[in-house]
Amino acid sequence: xxxxxxxxxxxxxxxxxxxxxxxxxxxxxxxxxxxxxxxxxxxxxxxxxxxxxxxxxxxxxxxxxxxxxxxxxxxxxxxxxxxxxxxxxxxxxxxxxxxxxxxxxxxxxxxxxxxxxxxxxxxxxxxxxxxxxxxxxxxxxxxxxxxxxxxxxxxxxxxxxxxxxxxxxxxxxxxxxxxxxxxxxxxxxxxxxxxxxxxxxxxxxxxxxxxxxxxxxxxxxxxxxxxxxxxxxxxxxxxxxxxxxxxxxxxxxxxxxxxxxxxxxxxxxxxxxxxxxxxxxxxxxxxxxxxxxxxxxxxxxxxxxxxxxxxxxxxxxxxxxxxxxxxxxxxxxxxxxxxxxxxxxxxxxxxxxxxxxxxxxxxxxxxxxxxxxxxxxxxxxxxxxxxxxxxxxxxxxxxxxxxxxxxxxxxxxxxxxxxxxxxxxxxxxxxxxxxxxxxxxxxxxxxxxx
Ligand SMILES: [Zn+2]
Numbered sequence: 001x002x003x004x005x006x007x008x009x010x011x012x013x014x015x016x017x018x019x020x021x022x023x024x025x026x027x028x029x030x031x032x033x034x035x036x037x038x039x040x041x042x043x044x045x046x047x048x049x050x051x052x053x054x055x056x057x058x059x060x061x062x063x064x065x066x067x068x069x070x071x072x073x074x075x076x077x078x079x080x081x082x083x084x085x086x087x088x089x090x091x092x093x094x095x096x097x098x099x100x101x102x103x104x105x106x107x108x109x110x111x112x113x114x115x116x117x118x119x120x121x122x123x124x125x126x127x128x129x130x131x132x133x134x135x136x137x138x139x140x141x142x143x144x145x146x147x148x149x150x151x152x153x154x155x156x157x158x159x160x161x162x163x164x165x166x167x168x169x170x171x172x173x174x175x176x177x178x179x180x181x182x183x184x185x186x187x188x189x190x191x192x193x194x195x196x197x198x199x200x201x202x203x204x205x206x207x208x209x210x211x212x213x214x215x216x217x218x219x220x221x222x223x224x225x226x227x228x229x230x231x232x233x234x235x236x237x238x239x240x241x242x243x244x245x246x247x248x249x250x251x252x253x254x255x256x257x258x259x260x261x262x263x264x265x266x267x268x269x270x271x272x273x274x275x276x277x278x279x280x281x282x283x284x285x286x287x288x289x290x291x292x293x294x295x296x297x298x299x300x301x302x303x304x305x306x307x308x309x310x311x312x313x314x315x316x317x318x319x320x321x322x323x324x325x326x327x328x329x330x331x332x333x334x335x336x337x338x339x340x341x342x343x344x345x346x347x348x349x350x351x352x353x354x355x356x357x358x359x360x361x362x363x364x365x366x367x368x369x370x371x372x373x374x375x376x377x378x379x380x381x382x383x384x385x386x387x388x389x390x391x392x393x394x395x396x397x398x399x400x401x402x403x404x405x406x407x408x409x410x411x412x413x414x415x416x417x418x419x420x421x422x423x424x425x426x427x428x429x430x431x432x433x434x435x436x437x438x439x440x441x442x443x444x445x446x447x448x449x450x
Contacts, residue, residue, distance in 0.1 A: 044430055044433040046142050046146070046432075046436045046437075047430060047431075047433025047434075047435075047436060048429055048433075049142065050135070050138050050432045050433075050436060051429050051432055053086065054130045054131060054134055054135060054138055057079055057082065057083075057134050057138070058130040060075050060079045060082065061075055062074075062075045063127075066126075066127045066423060067127070067128040067129070067130065067423070068124060068125070068126045068127065068128060069122065069123055069124045069128070070123055070167050071123045071163040071168045071169065071201075072100060072162065072168070072201035072204070072205060073168070073201075076100070076122065076162055077100075077205050079122045079160075080096065080100060080122070080160065080162070083122060083137060083138075083141070083160045084096065084102050084104070086138070086141050087102070087141055087144075087158060088104075089145075090104070090106075090141050090142075090144055090145035090148070091144075091145065092141075092144055092158065093107075096207070097178070097211070097214070098178075098202070098208055098209060098210070098211030098212050098214060098215050099162070099174060099175045099178040099183070099202065099207075099212065099215055100175065100202065100205060100207055101159055101161055101162060101175050101176075101178070101179075101215070102122075102160040103160075104141065104144065104157065104159075105155055105156070105157045106147065106148060106152075106155060106156040106157075108154045108155040109151070109152070109153045113153060113154050114154055114155065114220060114221055114222060114450075115154060115155040115156065115157040115221060115222055116152075116154045116156050116223055116224050116225075116226065116443050116446050116450075117157045117158075117222050117225045117226070117406070118136070118140035118143060118156065118159070118225075118226050118227070118228075118439070119136065119158070119159040119160070119161060119176070119225065119226075119227055119398055120133045120134070120135070120137050120140070120160070120164075120227050120398060121134075121136075121137070121160065121161040121162065121164035121165070121175070121176075121398055122137055122161070123161075123162050123163060123164055123165050123167070123168075124165060125165050125167055125421050126167065127423060128421060128422075128423070128425075129230075129419070129421065129422055129423060129424070131413075131415065131420075131425050131426070132229070132230055132232070132420050132421065132425060133164055133165075133229070135228060135229065135230055135427070135432070135435075136227050136229050137158065137159075137160040139228045139435055139436050140228065140439070141158050142436050143156075143158075143436055143439040143443060144156045144158050146436070147440060147443060152443070152444070152447045153447055154223050154446070154447045154450065156443060157222075159179075161175040161176045161398050162175045163175040163176075164176070164397070164398050168192045169192055169198050170190050171187060171198065173396075173398060173400065173401040174187060174198070175398075176398035176401040176402060177401045178215035178216070179215060179216065179217045179222075179402065179405075180216065180217075180402070180404070180405045181213070182401070183212060183215075185209075185212055188202070188209050188212065219405070219406070222406045223406075223407075223446070224370070224373050224406060224407045224409075224446050224450060225373075225399065225402045225403070225406050225407070225408040225409075226373065226377070226408070226410070226411065226439065226442060226443070226446075227397060227399045227409075227410045228410070228411045228413060228439055229397060229410055229411070229412060229413070230412070230413050230414075230415040230420060230425065230427060231244065231391070231412040231415055231418065232394070232395050232415065232418065232420035232421075233391075233395075233418045234417060235389070236389060236391075236412060236413075236415075237414050237415070237417065241386060241388075241389050241414065242386055242413065242414050242430075242431045242434050243384075243386060243388060243389075243412065243414070243431075243435060243438055244381075244388060244389040244390065244391040244411070244412040245374050245375075245377040245378040245381060245388050245389070245391070245410075245411060245412075246369055246390075246392065246393050246399075246410035246411065246412055247329065247368075247369055247374055247391065248329035248367065248369055248393070249329075249366060249367040249369075249395075249396060249399060249403070249410075250327040250328055250366055250392055250393060250394050251327065251330075251331050251334055251363075251364055251365045251366035252327040252363075252364050252396075253325075253326045253327075253334060254324070254325050254360070254361055254362035254363075255323065255324040255338070255341075255358055255359060255360050255361065256321065256322075256323055256358070256359045257281075257284070257323070257324060257345065257357070257358050257359075258320070258355075258357040258358075259277045259280050259284070259320040259322075259349065259354050259355070260277060260318065260319050260354060260355040260356075260357075261274075261275035261277035261278075261280060261316075261317065261318055261320075261353075261354040262274070262275040262316070262318055263309075263310060263315055263316055263317065263318025263319070264316045264318075265314065265315065265316070266313070266314045266315055266316055267314060269316060274316055275354055276316050276317060276352075277308070277317045277319050277320040277354055278308045278317035279317075279352070280320070280348055280349060280352040281306065281308070281320040281322060283352070284322070284344070284345050284349075285303045285306065285322065287341065287344040287345065287348060288301050288302070288303050288341055288344075289301065289303075290344075291337055291341050291344060292337065295328075295333060295336070295337045295340075296333065298328050298329055298330055298333060298392065299327070299328040299330075299334065299337055300326070300327050300328070300394065301324065301325070301326045301327075301337060301341065302324070302325045302326075303322050303323060303324055304325055305322060305323045306320065306321070306322040306323075307320065307321050308320050309321075324341060326341065329366050329368075329392035330366065331365050331366050334366075338360075342358055364400075367399065367400040367404065368403065369399070369403060369408055369410065370403070370407035370408055370409055372449065372450075373407045373408060373409035373446065374409045376409070376445040376446050376449065377409050377410075377411050378390065379441075379442075379445060380438045380439070380440075380441035380442035380444075380445055383438070383441045384434050384437050384438050384441065386434065386438075391412055393410065393412070395420075397410060407450075411435065411438060411439065411442070413427055413432070413435045414428075414431050
């Protein structure tokens with residue numbers, strides 16, 4: 001993705017999907033392992049089945065030996081068919097829409113009853129883990145199966161989105177946005193690295209891109225949206241809890257910064273005559289960290305990439321380029337921090353007599369979750385005997401696309417050491433089991449309340 005490409009990343013901003021890790025991918029082996037689930041932990045059949053299905057899905061890959069399943073590839077198609085088969089087995093009627101979303105429906109009291117939609121994605125990054133996205137789909141099928149014959153007023157729909165990671169096409173949540181009517185036909189003309197357009201890739205799967213408009217769901221058709229997802233961060237593990245109710249998905253600002261000084265011979269230019277772009281940038285990196293730390297616990301600020309030019313041991317760096325990523329559940333807090341960072345960078349540039357250029361290339365508002373749905377999730381977690389944590393999501397999710405249109409919330413599941421987008425991604429069977437029980441309970445509560 002972005003950081004695999006040569007600088008500068010010329011791709012459209014929407015192609016850049018950088019997870020905002022709250023921890024390094026690899027962390028110290030001394031970190032505590034997730035506690036095994038207590039509270040009726042003996043009943044783990046559903047959890048075990050979900051874990052087995054996640055293993056089965058992980059075997060469906062473009063790259064034998066590691067997991068990569070990009071949107072509209074043969075591997076994605078095979079996973080769609082597997083998911084559809086499990087949906088049918090669970091008693092759901094199924095269909096695949098024009099953008100390759102697999103949708104399974106359990107009817108409610110009336111045939112046209114609005115649906116409680118349970119979704120996540122089955123596409124993955126390269127060298128991916130087994131749980132990101134896939135867990136939410138498989139858990140949704142398990143929950144729907146458990147609710148068969150429960151006499152719910154609402155329908156329950158499980159949906160497997162296909163384009164969450166944005167790895168293949170320069171699109172952004174194309175499959176979940178299709179439900180909201182936000183995808184323009186021209187977006188299907190975007191091409192992958194081989195020059196294949198999304199339209200062509202859909203047709204190769206025998207889907208009809210002309211059906212894009214029909215993917216749109218009427219406001220009345222959906223009562224609420226729920227997404228179960230691994231946390232992709234270390235907080236649940238640190239707090240010793242299996243599940244959290246997600247209150248918001250962070251907004252993010254990403255900026256490119258250029259610092260221009262004067263290159264010169266490292267052996268001949270005296271210190272007092274230098275305009276060293278890298279020394280200036282070093283101060284700027286620390287300023288970004290300081291603003292992030294002072295903005296409060298709800299904001300994170302990161303310099304994730306830095307390049308010094310010309311990059312020779314005996315040359316004073318004349319030019320430095322780096323990125324700044326700022327993320328927060330509060331748009332106001334984020335905007336204030338970005339302003340403070342730019343001001344701090346300007347001060348440093350002036351003091352060191354270097355030129356500064358800043359460019360915001362990505363700016364996405366936070367997505368608030370619906371308070372009622374969040375509380376249903378929290379109450380459902382509590383009903384399983386665990387204390388719910390409330391967390392904001394530092395990573396993007398399909399729920400971002402849905403939340404502006406329907407009441408939405410997410411449930412996070414503890415993952416080992418907060419690792420994600422990596423083969424070491426891991427959850428426990430008992431946590432999977434308690435997540436399914438909480439999901440079933442949340443659906444029951446929403447069915448009664450909405
Ligand atoms: Zn995901």
